[in-house]
Structure formats: structure tokens, C-alpha cells
Amino acid sequence: MAxxxxxxxxxxxxxxxxxxxxxxxxxxxxxxxxxxHIYECNRCDNREQSYNSCRNRHCIKCQFAAKRxxxxxxxxxxxxxxxxxxxxxxxxxxxxxILTNKRTIYDILFRASSATLKEVFRRKYQAEPGMIxxxxxxxxxxxxxxxxxMVIPGGxxxxxxxxxxxxxxxxxxxxxxxxxxxxxxxxxxxxxAYSKGPLTFLDINxxxxxxxxxxxxxxxxxxxxxxxxxxxxFQNPMHVLKxxxxxxxxxxxxxxxxxxxxxxTVRFKIRDRQAEKEGKSASTEMTLPTVEFxxxxxxxxxxxxxxxxxxxxxxxxxRKKTALAAARKLLPESHDKGTKSVAEMxxxxxxxxxxxxxxxxxxxxxxxxxxxxxxxxxxxxxx
Numbered sequence: 107m108a109x110x111x112x113x114x115x116x117x118x119x120x121x122x123x124x125x126x127x128x129x130x131x132x133x134x135x136x137x138x139x140x141x142x143h144i145y146e147c148n149r150c151d152n153r154e155q156s157y158n159s160c161r162n163r164h165c166i167k168c169q170f171a172a173k174r175x176x177x178x179x180x181x182x183x184x185x186x187x188x189x190x191x192x193x194x195x196x197x198x199x200x201x202x203x204i205l206t207n208k209r210t211i212y213d214i215l216f217r218a219s220s221a222t223l224k225e226v227f228r229r230k231y232q233a234e235p236g237m238i239x240x241x242x243x244x245x246x247x248x249x250x251x252x253x254x255x256m257v258i259p260g261g262x263x264x265x266x267x268x269x270x271x272x273x274x275x276x277x278x279x280x281x282x283x284x285x286x287x288x289x290x291x292x293x294x295x296x297x298x299a300y301s302k303g304p305l306t307f308l309d310i311n312x313x314x315x316x317x318x319x320x321x322x323x324x325x326x327x328x329x330x331x332x333x334x335x336x337x338x339x340f341q342n343p344m345h346v347l348k349x350x351x352x353x354x355x356x357x358x359x360x361x362x363x364x365x366x367x368x369x370x371t372v373r374f375k376i377r378d379r380q381a382e383k384e385g386k387s388a389s390t391e392m393t394l395p396t397v398e399f400x401x402x403x404x405x406x407x408x409x410x411x412x413x414x415x416x417x418x419x420x421x422x423x424x425r426k427k428t429a430l431a432a433a434r435k436l437l438p439e440s441h442d443k444g445t446k447s448v449a450e451m452x453x454x455x456x457x458x459x460x461x462x463x464x465x466x467x468x469x470x471x472x473x474x475x476x477x478x479x480x481x482x483x484x485x486x487x488x489x
Contacts, residue, residue, distance in 0.1 A: 107166055107359060108132050110367055110400065117397050118404075125404050131162035134485070141482035149472025155480070163414075164407055166361055173355035176415075177348070180238075183421060183430060186437055188260035188339035189346040190278045194219040194288055195253040195333040199323060200296075202311040204252060209409040210304050211296070212241055212252065218292040219254045220418040226279050226287055233262030233271040236421035236429070241414045244358040246376040247392055248402035257346055260339060263420055267432040278336055285334040292332075293324055354415050358406040365391065372399040 112133045121129070134140050142157035159168045196215060204211050220237060227235040238257045245251035260273045299305055300320055307315040314320050340346045365373040373393045394402070408414060420429035466472040 107361055107364065107403075108135065110372060110396065114369070114396050114400065118400055121404070124410060125407055128162060128164045128404065128407050131160035132165050135160040135162070135165050135167050137485065138480070138483040139485045142480040143476045144478040144480065145474040146477045147466040147469060147472040148475050150466060150469040152466050152468040152472075152474075154474060157480070163355075164357055166357060166359070169355040169357065176354055183426065184346070185259050185261075185430070185433055187272070188275060190258045190260060190273075190339055191337040191349070192223065192256045192258060192278075192284070193253055193333075193335040193337075194222070194256065194284075195251075195335075196292060197327045197330055197332065198251070199327050200252075201250045203305070203314055203323070204250065205310055205405075206306045206308050207299075207304075209412055210299055212243075212408070212412065214292060214295045214299065215252060215254055216241065216416055218288055218295055219256065220416070221291055222284055222288040223256065223258065223279075224419060226283050227258075227262065230279060231262060231264075231271045231273060233264035233269075234429075235259070235262040235419045237418040238421060239416045239418065240354050241408070242356070243406045243408070246379070248358055248394075248399070248405070250405050257349075259421075263429055263432060267429060268436075270433055270436040275339065278339070281334045281336050282331075284336075285332045288334060289328060289330075289332040293328055297324060358403055367396060367399075370396060372396050374399075 111129050115129050115133070118129075136157045136159055138157060140158040140160060142155065145154045145156065146152070159165075161168050161172075163169075163172075194215070200211065216239060220239060223237055224235060227233070236259050240255045241252070242255060243250060243252045258278075260275070260278070262271055262273075263269070264271050314323060340349065359374070363375045365375060367373065371393050372395075373391060376390055376392045377388045378390050379388070417423065417426070420426065420433065464473045464475075466474055
């Protein structure tokens, strides 16, 4: 990915300052442009050079450590219950509007999906649920495809946090009910945003500034069945974090999908979801013009400071401390003999593969100590 932008970004033309910043970070990550350190083992003659990372959240190289840190922080919030994965998706007809209103519409997507889950959950179980919600904006072909991945504990607190209500293990919530409520809430919030004026219209979508055209968009999408998908419950709490960790810090494209590229085209692997549903091989390939590939990747740059991971209900920041303490008092750690407790699973996960290691890879006995700083070097593009 870095090489594609390094050699071909000059073909993109004028970019917004935020996209320029992302491209610069991706191309300079772990290169001499950012400087670094030289390390030496305190037990043998081994020396290693390491360049600094850019730490940009759109950079492929920087997400592994960030994911590990996030997982270990969230591990303390696990409860000994089953967990569910629900996906909320909005129709593609909103894509034109999103292009100039990412912050507003992505925020509405979060609010509408979380409010929907709370309402339908309370209606069925008379309890307050907890949710971790993650925004994804892409499909396999890098097109704009905004949706929310939500992970929910299998139960909630009721009667002033004095009672834990378990969900039905094989049936969480009716997805048709979720879809219809979600559709109504999202449309209502979009209509309010249009009436109050925070929406922006430019050349690409200026026709929607006309009220009849905008109303036609709402009417057309309201007639559709909105896609809400609920997967089977996870096997245990640690599977939740390992699975969710792959979503929280995933970006639009991963290097392992790249097959080849040149001046004209980029060829990469994709998963055909429709073929997968039909029981056929889901693995296939796609080829895009190089400029189009870069343009699609940059569609998924989120606004500065925008929070892609949010917590709601009993997992919200204002409720989490007291709610989790109450839930743990009400929930037995494990019902099955030989089943590891949540605390044991968390400890095992944390020690299995640490985020960083200063162990010398040559002698396996010493530690790598920083002995010299490498100053950043200005690098000119090889175009």
C-alpha cells in the first residue's frame, strides 16, 4: 500500500489537507523520514535498527500494536455471558450525501443504531443492554459502504441494577424489528439535520439541496427493507475481544490482499459474499486502475477527531464502572467444570503474545537497549 501511494500519489491531483496528511503518513511510516533508534543487546554483539511508526489510524502498519493495547484495556470489561454481533447497514442511496457530510451522517448512524438496539432490547427484556459499536465505511471492493458492527453482552441490568436478565441464547432480537425501527430513527434524524441546516451540498450532490429531491431520497429509502444482521453468539468472552479487535482497528485495505500493481492497475483479492451465501468459493480477484484504487481508499478517511469506536448503555463511560460491578455480583463466574474464568482467560491472553518485546532475537538471553537516535531524513519521491 505504501509503495502504491509513494510512486503514484502525484496522479491524484489536489487533495484535502486531511487526505494529504494520511498519504504522507502511510508513505513515511517506518522509514528514515520519521527517524528511529539503534538498539544493542546487553548480552551479545547484536545490533538492530528500527524506524518510528506514523501512528496514523489509517495506516496498515500501525494497527497491530494499537489493536493489542485496545483489546487488553477492554478485557477488564468482560462478563461471563454469551455475546452477540449485530450489523446495521444503511442503503447505498445515501452515499452521495455522505461524501460531503461524513461527520454528521456517521454520527447519525451511531445514534440511530444504538437507540434502536436499546429500544428493541428494553421492549423484549425490560432491561438495559450494553454495546460496543464500531464504524466501518467500506466494502470488499473499497466502495463506500457505511455500517456499524455492534457487540452486545447476552443480557442486561434491570430494577435499578439489582437484577440481571439473560437473553435467549438461540434468539437475541428480531432482526426485522431492528431493521424497521432503525430505518425510522435514521430517516427522522436525517430529516432533522436537513431542516436545521448542518448538511453541506457541493457539486457532487447539490441536486439534493432541493427539498423535493431530498424528500424523494427519504421516500425511496423508507420503502426498502434495511439490512440488519445478527450472527450466532460467541463461544466465550475472549473470543469476543479477539474477534472485535479485528474490527476495531481494521482499515479499508490490508496488505495481504494485494496481489500486484503497476503504473496502470492494482490487482487484489476480495471475498464474494453472494457466492459465499450460495455455498460457492468466496475467494476471487478484482483489478482497478491505480488512480481509482487510491481514490477509493481515501474515501474512507474519517473526519479529524471522529470516534470510530463508541460504547453505550451499561458499557457507556458514565455507567460502566458501577454497572459492571453490579453485573459481576449478580453473575456466577462459570457454570461448567473445567471452564476457565474470565479473569484466567484475560491473563492467558495478555501473556500469550505481548505487544512489544525487548528480548534479543539472536541470543534469546539479553535485552535490546536503545543506544543511538536516528534523526529524520527528508526523502524525495521517486516518481
